[in-house]
Amino acid sequence: MGVLNKINVFRRGLMRNLTKNIGKPKSESGIILVDKTEIKRVLICRPNARLGNLLLISPLVKEVAETFPNCKIDLFVKGPLAPIIFENYDVVYKTIHLPKKPFKNLLEYINVWISIRKQPYDMAINVDQNSSSGRLAVRFSKAKYKFYGDLENDRQQTKSDYEHIAKYPVYNFRHYLTKLGLKESNKIVEPIDLKLTPFELSEGKKILSTLNSNNSKKTICIFTFATGTKCLSEDWWENFYTSLKNQYTDYNIIEILPIENVSQIAFKAPTFYSKDIREIGSLIANTEIFIGADSGMMHLASSVQTPTVGLFSVSNLKKYEPYDNCSIGVEVENCSKNDYFKIVNGILNNGRLKTYSRAV
Structure with a gap:
């Protein structure tokens, strides 16, 4: 230090x-x-x-x-x-x-x-x-x-x-x-929310269409970076990406890049880079699921109501896990490949519980 x-x-x-x-x-x-x-x-x-x-x-x-x-x-x-x-x-x-x-x-x-x-x-x-x-x-x-x-x-x-x-x-x-004399509310706590507009969502859909070679397929979004010890190794991500690609041939897979413009899978998937968090959010909002380590990008995905799988290796899962709309945090050490696929399948099969209105 x-x-x-x-x-x-x-x-x-x-x-x-x-x-x-x-x-x-x-x-x-x-x-x-x-x-x-x-x-x-x-x-x-x-x-x-x-x-x-x-x-x-x-x-x-x-x-x-x-x-x-x-x-x-x-x-x-x-x-x-x-x-x-x-x-x-x-x-x-x-x-x-x-x-x-x-x-x-x-x-x-x-x-x-x-x-x-x-x-x-x-x-x-x-x-x-x-x-x-x-x-x-x-x-x-x-x-x-x-x-x-x-x-x-x-x-x-x-x-x-x-x-x-x-x-x-x-x-x-x-x-x-x-x-102060007020009655205590028992309502469910609201999700985090970026409050994207219909125009932003429409623009995100346009950007997504330029990344995918087959727009008839739905899209899985990954984010392979995180700061410090939260960042999973290149070997881990290479193996995970290969398995994900083989398992979900009916889906496009894209990678959101961090501001550092690095990739733990050597840029093997179509990538998107931007410094505009609302633009990034609008793109993620048009995908079916987001998978990434505990990071600001994970919370951004959750804030646009995209079902989010948070990968936790060192962070406190109970404190930071994504919630709402089928989102979940998983501890990497306790999760096998089959476990990941069960989680992803469950989310993809159930779809979104609620979502922004998407542009046609």
């Missing part, structure tokens, strides 16, 4: 220790929310720049919008992706971005915190209780109602899927609302 990385790890650990008690006690004693229509401006804090982590807050955004139908939401994030991801969310008013390197952009960094302080938010919500910047933003805001992401009394044990990173913020938020 380099010196800068060590400094970063130390800084994050220090900030977590300094901010872990911000907002405690967790409940706001004596504060009751009488009228939900008084919540007109909400700040949701997820200061993270990763594609997957930003997509994974969309269920919470939808939950807040449904709970407070008259509200507008500001997102406190990092990086340039949030405006693209939430482009078609009318409820999202604006995104506030922390610079990735605050010490090199000190004036911008200070202005972000000033803007949070100036805005008269009615409610501020921190998504991840372990985020020091998120906790600070909630504390720094002038919101009347402040939720720091904490949960009391080990309530996670009451939900079998509580560990999932897209779901526990929703469960925590629902429980927080009971402290």
Whole structure:
């Protein structure tokens, strides 16, 4: 680990220790929310720049919008992706971005915190209780109602899927609302959602038709890359791709390439490369199934409601697995080729439980 990385790890650990008690006690004693229509401006804090982590807050955004139908939401994030991801969310008013390197952009960094302080938010919500910047933003805001992401009394044990990173913020938020006198919802947590338009879907279909030599066949989409130890070896992918190709001769197989423009199968399948995540999503939305390791691309596939098979080797499956619409996470070490084919066959035979309207 380099010196800068060590400094970063130390800084994050220090900030977590300094901010872990911000907002405690967790409940706001004596504060009751009488009228939900008084919540007109909400700040949701997820200061993270990763594609997957930003997509994974969309269920919470939808939950807040449904709970407070008259509200507008500001997102406190990092990086340039949030405006693209939430482009078609009318409820999202604006995104506030922390610079990735605050010490090199000190004036911008200070202005972000000033803007949070100036805005008269009615409610501020921190998504991840372990985020020091998120906790600070909630504390720094002038919101009347402040939720720091904490949960009391080990309530996670009451939900079998509580560990999932897209779901526990929703469960925590629902429980927080009971402290304000509101009834706790028992609805199923919404899927993550990129909210593609019919035009985007139509364009994705056109792109897909240029990749396939036989457009009468349906398409299987694979993504062979992932960061760090999550990336499966070239040998693993070569064997898997060969078996997949032999098993599904009635399907086209395409590979989505990462921004690094590399392939673990040496570009043997027709490939698609783009830096536009909505364009990539529109293409994946026109395929029958997506297969890839735990990554932002896996969550992107899930967010366009394409049945997704997530391949897990080191990540926490319960925390990150794709869900909804026949999607599933599998642990590579415990899965044989026959197991994969059973899973894929089950998805292909059942089809989509729900889908975007596809262009004719």
